[in-house]
Amino acid sequence: xxxxxxxxxxxxxxxxxxxxxxxxxxxxxxxxxxxxxxxxxxxxxxxxxxxxxxxxxxxxxxxxxxxxxxxxxxxxxxxxxxxxxxxxxxxxxxxxxxxxxxxxxxxxxxxxxxxxxxxxxxxxxxxxxxxxxxxxxxxxxxxxxxxxxxxxxxxxxxxxxxxxxxxxxxxxxxxxxxxxxxxxxxxxxxxxxxxxxxxxxxxxxxxxxxxxxxxxxxxxxx
Numbered sequence: 521x522x523x524x525x526x527x528x529x530x531x532x533x534x535x536x537x538x539x540x541x542x543x544x545x546x547x548x549x550x551x552x553x554x555x556x557x558x559x560x561x562x563x564x565x566x567x568x569x570x571x572x573x574x575x576x577x578x579x580x581x582x583x584x585x586x587x588x589x590x591x592x593x594x595x596x597x598x599x600x601x602x603x604x605x606x607x608x609x610x611x612x613x614x615x616x617x618x619x620x621x622x623x624x625x626x627x628x629x630x631x632x633x634x635x636x637x638x639x640x641x642x643x644x645x646x647x648x649x650x651x652x653x654x655x656x657x658x659x660x661x662x663x664x665x666x667x668x669x670x671x672x673x674x675x676x677x678x679x680x681x682x683x684x685x686x687x688x689x690x691x692x693x694x695x696x697x698x699x700x701x702x703x704x705x706x707x708x709x710x711x712x713x714x715x716x717x718x719x720x721x722x723x724x725x726x727x728x729x730x731x732x733x734x735x736x737x738x739x740x741x742x
Contacts, residue, residue, distance in 0.1 A: 560616045560617065561614070561616065561617060561741060562617055563617045563649075563652065563659055563700070564614040564616075564617050564620065564649075564739050564741070565614050565739065565740065565741025565742070566613075566614060566707055566739055566740025566741035567611070567612075567613060567614075567738075567739075567740035568610070568611070568612040568613060568614050568620050568622065568737060568738070568739055568740070569610075569611055569737070569738045570608075570609070570610045570611075570612075570735055570736065570737035570738070571607075571608070571609055571610075571735070571736050571737075572606070572607070572608040572609075572610075572626075572714055572733035572734070572735040572736075573605075573606070573607055573733055573734055574605070574606050574714070574731055574732050574733025574734060575603070575604070575605060575606070575731075575732055575733075576603070576604045576605065576606045576628055576630070576718075576729045576730060576731040576732070577601065577602070577603055577604070577729060577730050578601075578602060578604065578628075578630055578718075578727065578728050578729025578730065578731075579598070579599050579600060579601055579602055579630070579637075579727070579728060579729070580598075580599050580602070580630065580635070580637040580639075580672060580674040580684065580725070580726065580727040580728075581596070581597060581598035581599065581674065581684065581725075581726055582596070582597065582674060582684035582685070582686060582722075582724045582725035582726055583595050583596055583597075583682070583684055583724040583725070584682055584683055584684060584685065584724065585685045585686050585687075585724050585725070586724075589682075590723060590724045594682075595682045596682075596684075597635075597674055597676065597681070597682055597683070597684045599630070599632065599634075599635035599637060599674055600632065600635075601632065602630035602631055602632040602635060602637060603630065603631065603632070604628055604629050604630035604631060604637075604729065605628070605629055606626065606627070606628045606718075606729075606731045606733060607626060607627050607628075608624060608625070608626040608733065609624065609625050609626070610622060610623065610624035610625075610645050611623055611624075612645060612647070614739060614740075614741065617649060617652045617659070618648060618649050618650065618652055619646070619647070619648055619649070620646070620647040621644075621645070621646050621647075622644075622645055623642070623643070623644060623645060624642060624643065624644075624645040624666055624668075625640075625641070625642040626640070626641055626642070626666075626718075627639070627640050628640075628718065628727075628729060628731070630727075630729065633677075634676060634677055634678070635674060635675070635676055635677070636674075636675050636677065637672060637673065637674045637675070637727060638672060638673055639670060639671070639672040639718075639720050639727045639729075640670065640671055640672070641666075641668055641669060641670030641671070641690040641718075641720060642668050642669065643666065643667050643668015643669060643690060644666070644667050644668060645664065645665070645666045646664065646665050647662050647663070647664050647696075648662060648663050648664075649661065649662045650663070660697050660698045660699055660700070660710070660712065661695070661696075661697050662695070662696050662697070662698065663693075663694070663695055663696075664692070664693070664694050664695070664696060664714070664716065665691075665692065665693050666690070666691065666692040666693075666716075666718075667690065667691055667692075668690050669687065669688070669689070669690060670687070670688070670689065670690030670720035670727075671685075671686065671687035671688075671720070672685065672686065672720045672725055672727040673685035673725070674725070674727075684724065684725050685724065685725055686720075686722035686723065686724040686725030686726075687722060688720070688721060688722030688723070689720070689721055689722065690718070690719070690720050691718075691719055692716050692717060692718040692719065693716060693717055694714060694715055694716025694717065694731075695714070695715055695716075696712060696713065696714035696715070696716075696735060697712045697713060698710040698711060698712035698735065698737060699711060699712055700739075703742070704738070705738075705740075706740065706741075706742070707738055707739045707740040707741055707742065708738075708739055708741075708742060709736065709737065709738055709739075710736075710737045710739065711734070711735065711736045711737070712734075712735060713732070713733070713734060713735070714731075714732070714733045714734075714735050715730070715731070715732050715733075716730075716731050716733075717729070717730055717731070718730075718731055
C-alpha cells in the first residue's frame with residue numbers, strides 16, 4: 521500500500537512541476553511582420569522618365585563604310601577635338617531604391633572649324649544608387665551604364681574630302697547626383713548634374729566624348 525501512495529504523490533508533484541513550467545513560457549511574443557522590415561521603396565518607385573541636356577567634348581575618326589576603302593590611308597579622316605551638344609531620353613522602372621533599369625535614346629552633335637560629326641544610339645540603361653543605406657546623406661549619388669547600338673558619321677566642311685561613317689556598338693558609363701523635389705501626378709521630380717563617357721565604335725568609324733548634362737527625372741511613385 522505504501523509504494524502505491526508514494527507513486528501517486530510523485531506523479532502529482534511531477535504534474536504540478538510540468539504545469540508550472542508550461543505556465544512560465546511567455547505567450548506575449550509576436551513574430552515580426554512585414555511592416556517591421558525595411559521597405560524596398562522609400563525614395564524611388566514606379567515608372568522613371570528622364571531627359572538630359574548638356575554639352576560635350578570629343579572626337580571622331582574612321583573610313584567610309586565601304587569594304588574597298590576601309591583601311592586605305594587615302595580615305596582616312598580624323599577630326600581632332602570638337603565641342604558639341606547632347607540630348608538623352610530614358611524610360612525605366614525603379615525596382616528598388618538602389619536600382620532602376622530600362623531603355624534610352626540619345627543624340628550627339630560635334631563641330632569644330634573643319635569637321636562635323638553626328639552620333640545616334642539607343643539600347644539598355646541601368647542606374648544604381650549604392651549609398652542609400654551606407655551613407656543616407658548621399659542617397660542621391662548614382663552610377664549609370666548604357667549599352668546598345670550606335671551610328672555616326674564624320675564630314676569635312678570642304679567638299680570632296682572623304683566621309684567616315686559606321687553603325688555598330690555603343691557603351692557609356694558615368695556618375696550623377698539628383699535632388700528630389702515637388703510632387704506631381706502621384707509621383708515626384710528629381711534633378712541634378714551628370715557626367716559620362718560615351719563611345720561608338722565599329723570597324724570603319726569611332727566617336728568618343730565626355731558629356732556633362734543637366735538631368736530632370738519623373739518618378740511615378742512617392
